[in-house]
Amino acid sequence: MRLSELFFATLRDDPGEAEMASHRLLLRAGYLRQLGSGIYSLLPLGKKVSDRVEQVIREEIDAIGGQEMEMPVVHPAEVWKESGRYFKIGPELVRFKDRSERDMVLAMTHEEVVAMLLRDLVQSYRQLPMIVYHFQTKFRDEPRSRGGLIRVREFVMKDSYSCDLDDAGLDESYRKHYAAYEKIFRRLGLEAIAVRSDVGIMGGTAAHEFMVLNDFGEDTLVLCDNCDFADNQQIAGVGKPDPEPEGLLSMEDVETPGATTIEALATFLNIPKSKTAKAAFFVTGDGRFVVAIVRGDYDVNETKLVNALKARGGLRPAQLEEIKGRGMEAGYGSPLGARDAVIVVDDLVERSPNLVAGANRVGWHVRNVNVPRDYQPDMILDIANAREGDPCPNCGSPVKLRKGIEVGNIFKLGTDFTNAFGSMYLGEDGERHPIVMGSYGIGLGRNVACIVEAHHDEKGIAWPDEVAPYPAHLVSIGAGRDEKVRETAERLHDLAKAAGREILYDDRDESPGVKFTDAELLGMPWTLTVSPRSLAAGGVEVTRRESGERRTASIDEVEGFLRTGRFAGAAAA
RNA sequence: CGGGGCGUAGCGCAGCCUGGUAGCGCACGUGCUUUGGGAGCACGAGGCCGUGGGUUCGAAUCCCACCGCCCCGACCA
Numbered sequence: 334m335r336l337s338e339l340f341f342a343t344l345r346d347d348p349g350e351a352e353m354a355s356h357r358l359l360l361r362a363g364y365l366r367q368l369g370s371g372i373y374s375l376l377p378l379g380k381k382v383s384d385r386v387e388q389v390i391r392e393e394i395d396a397i398g399g400q401e402m403e404m405p406v407v408h409p410a411e412v413w414k415e416s417g418r419y420f421k422i423g424p425e426l427v428r429f430k431d432r433s434e435r436d437m438v439l440a441m442t443h444e445e446v447v448a449m450l451l452r453d454l455v456q457s458y459r460q461l462p463m464i465v466y467h468f469q470t471k472f473r474d475e476p477r478s479r480g481g482l483i484r485v486r487e488f489v490m491k492d493s494y495s496c497d498l499d500d501a502g503l504d505e506s507y508r509k510h511y512a513a514y515e516k517i518f519r520r521l522g523l524e525a526i527a528v529r530s531d532v533g534i535m536g537g538t539a540a541h542e543f544m545v546l547n548d549f550g551e552d553t554l555v556l557c558d559n560c561d562f563a564d565n566q567q568i569a570g571v572g573k574p575d576p577e578p579e580g581l582l583s584m585e586d587v588e589t590p591g592a593t594t595i596e597a598l599a600t601f602l603n604i605p606k607s608k609t610a611k612a613a614f615f616v617t618g619d620g621r622f623v624v625a626i627v628r629g630d631y632d633v634n635e636t637k638l639v640n641a642l643k644a645r646g647g648l649r650p651a652q653l654e655e656i657k658g659r660g661m662e663a664g665y666g667s668p669l670g671a672r673d674a675v676i677v678v679d680d681l682v683e684r685s686p687n688l689v690a691g692a693n694r695v696g697w698h699v700r701n702v703n704v705p706r707d708y709q710p711d712m713i714l715d716i717a718n719a720r721e722g723d724p725c726p727n728c729g730s731p732v733k734l735r736k737g738i739e740v741g742n743i744f745k746l747g748t749d750f751t752n753a754f755g756s757m758y759l760g761e762d763g764e765r766h767p768i769v770m771g772s773y774g775i776g777l778g779r780n781v782a783c784i785v786e787a788h789h790d791e792k793g794i795a796w797p798d799e800v801a802p803y804p805a806h807l808v809s810i811g812a813g814r815d816e817k818v819r820e821t822a823e824r825l826h827d828l829a830k831a832a833g834r835e836i837l838y839d840d841r842d843e844s845p846g847v848k849f850t851d852a853e854l855l856g857m858p859w860t861l862t863v864s865p866r867s868l869a870a871g872g873v874e875v876t877r878r879e880s881g882e883r884r885t886a887s888i889d890e891v892e893g894f895l896r897t898g899r900f901a902g903a904a905a906a
Numbered sequence: 907c908g909g910g911g912c913g914u915a916g917c918g919c920a921g922c923c924u925g926g927u928a929g930c931g932c933a934c935g936u937g938c939u940u941u942g943g944g945a946g947c948a949c950g951a952g953g954c955c956g957u958g959g960g961u962u963c964g965a966a967u968c969c970c971a972c973c974g975c976c977c978c979g980a981c982c983a
Contacts, residue, residue: 846943
C-alpha cells in the first residue's frame with residue numbers, strides 16, 4: 334500500500350479531546366475519526382487492525398468448535414419483550430418504530446435470537462452441544478462514553494453462545510472459552526487477568542471478566558499476590574477482623590454542628606472513622622426504600638446490596654424528600670426512628686460496639702449505637718467494598734486494588750433464556766429439557782485500544798506482529814535523485830504484494846524526517862529503509878519498532894522476509 | 907441526570923473582558939531550492955466564528971434559549 338494513496342492523515346498536534354494514549358495515538362496516526370460521542374469511523378488502517386484482531390478471535394473460537402454465523406442488529410421489540418429484558422433494561426436499549434409503527438430495538442446482545450433459533454432448530458439431544466458466534470455491531474446508548482475506543486456506544490463485538498444439555502456441559506463450554514480467551518489475549522499482546530464478576534441482570538450462575546490493568550480502567554479489581562484470589566470489587570469478599578470487644582454503653586445524644594460527612598464527624602468528635610456508622614439511602618427499581626449501613630471506614634458496595642435485595646431495576650440514590658419522608662435526615666442519618674424502609678446492615682457493623690450514628694436531626698448524632706439493641710435490621714450481611722490492604726478472604730494476606738479495563742467476559746447463563754423461549758430438547762430419557770446456555774463477549778475496538786495502551790512509546794504505536802495492519806513499513810530516502818533507490822523500493826513493494834504480504838510503502842516526496850516520524854507514529858513492527866546510504870552499506874536498513882534495534886540486511890534477506898514474513902537469521906528477530 | 911470545561915479553517919490555538927466585520931502555527935496548492943530525523947523562500951486556496959433569537963447604527967465579541975463535544979460523578983459490560 335502506497336502512503337501516497339492511503340486514505341489517512343497524521344496529525345502533528347495532539348487532538349484536544351484525547352486523554353488516553355491509545356485515543357491520542359490512534360487519532361494522530363490516522364486510524365480513527367470521531368463522528369459523534371462514542372461513535373467512531375475506522376479509517377483503512379484502523380479497519381486493518383480490527384480485522385486482524387477479529388481473525389485471531391475467529392481462529393481461537395473456531396478451534397473450540399465455534400460455528401460462525403450472523404444475526405441481525407435490528408430486532409422486533411417482541412423478541413425482547415418475550416425475554417423480559419425490554420422492560421428490565423433502561424434507556425441504553427435503543428427503541429424506535431418502523432414505518433408501520435411496529436416497535437423495534439437495536440440489539441445489545443443476541444441471547445434472545447440464539448434462544449429462538451435453538452427453539453426452531455434443535456429437537457434432540459443428539460444436536461448438542463454446540464457453540465455459535467458472530468461478529469456484530471452493537472449499539473448501546475451509554476449514559477457516557479469515554480476514553481476514545483474504551484467505552485463507546487457503537488462497537489463490534491464477538492459474542493459466542495454455548496448450548497449444552499446440562500450444567501456439566503455448560504461447565505465444559507465455559508472452560509473451553511476460558512482457555513480460548515487466554516490464548517486470544519496472549520496472541521493480541523495483552524496481559525489479561527481473569528477475575529470473578531457479578532452475574533448482573535441476566536441472573537446467571539457464574540461469570541469471569543478478563544481484565545487488563547490500566548489506570549483509566551472503569552472497574553476496580555481486588556487482587557492477592559499471595560494466592561490466586563482475583564475478584565471484581567463488585568463481588569469481592571472482604572476480610573474484616575473482629576473489633577476490640579467493649580461493654581455496650583447507653584445511647585447518648587451529641588451535638589455535631591455541620592458534621593454531615595464521616596470525615597467531618599470523626600474529626601469533630603476526635604474518633605477514628607471505624608467508630609462511626611455510615612448510612613446510605615437508595616430506592617430500588619421496584620420501589621423499595623433502602624437504608625444501607627456500613628462502618629464509617631468502609632464504603633457501600635451497591636452490587637452486593639442489589640443482589641442481597643434481589644432488586645429488580647437496580648438502585649438509585651434516594652432524593653432528600655424521600656429520606657425526610659421516612660423520618661431520616663441526610664447527613665445525620667441512621668435507621669433510628671426510620672419508617673417504611675428496608676434496613677440492610679453490614680456484618681461488621683453488628684460486630685462493632687458503640688458506634689456513633691446519625692440522630693436524624695440536623696446537627697446531632699448519637700453515641701453508643703448498637704445493633705440489634707437499638708434498631709432491628711431486615712438483613713445483616715456483607716455489603717462493604719474491599720479496601721487496599723484488607724485481608725484476602727482466601728489466605729489472609731493484604732489484597733491490593735487495581736483499576737482494569739474489561740477486554741472480554743464469559744458468563745454462565747443457565748436456562749433463563751431457553752425457558753423464556755421454550756428452547757427444549759428431547760433427552761435420551763425421553764423427557765424435554767431446557768437447553769443450557771452460556772454467553773461470551775469480546776469487544777473489538779476496546780481490544781485495539783488496549784493493545785495500543787500496552788504497546789506504544791512517546792513516538793507512537795508499536796504493534797505486535799500478530800495485529801499490525803501491515804508487517805512492515807518501507808521508507809525510501811532520496812528516491813528523487815537516486816534511481817537505484819526508487820527502483821529497489823518499488824521492486825520490494827511489488828514483491829511483497831505478489832507474495833500476498835502487502836507492506837506499507839512511503840513513496841511520498843517528503844523529507845526523511847517526516848517519513849521516519851510517521852513510520853514511528855504508525856507503528857509497523859519493521860521499518861525497511863532504502864537509501865543511497867543503505868545501498869552503499871550493502872542493502873536495506875531494518876529497524877524493529879518495538880526495540881529500536883537497527884541493522885543493515887542484504888536485499889536477498891529482505892526479499893526472504895517479504896516472501897515468508899520472517900527474517901532468516903535470528904539476529905533481527 | 908448532577909458538577910466543571912469547551913465549540914473560531916483538516917489539527918492545535920489566539921481574538922471575546924473593553925462591539926467596528928477574523929488571525930497565528932501545523933497541514934493543504936503552485937513554483938524554485940533542499941533531501942538520513944517533523945526543510946527554506948515566494949505566491950496562494952480554505953472559515954453560515956455550533957444553531958436560533960435578542961440588544962445595537964454595527965455582534966465571533968454583550969444577553970437568552972437550544973444543540974454538540976470533553977472531563978469528573980451517577981450509571982454501565
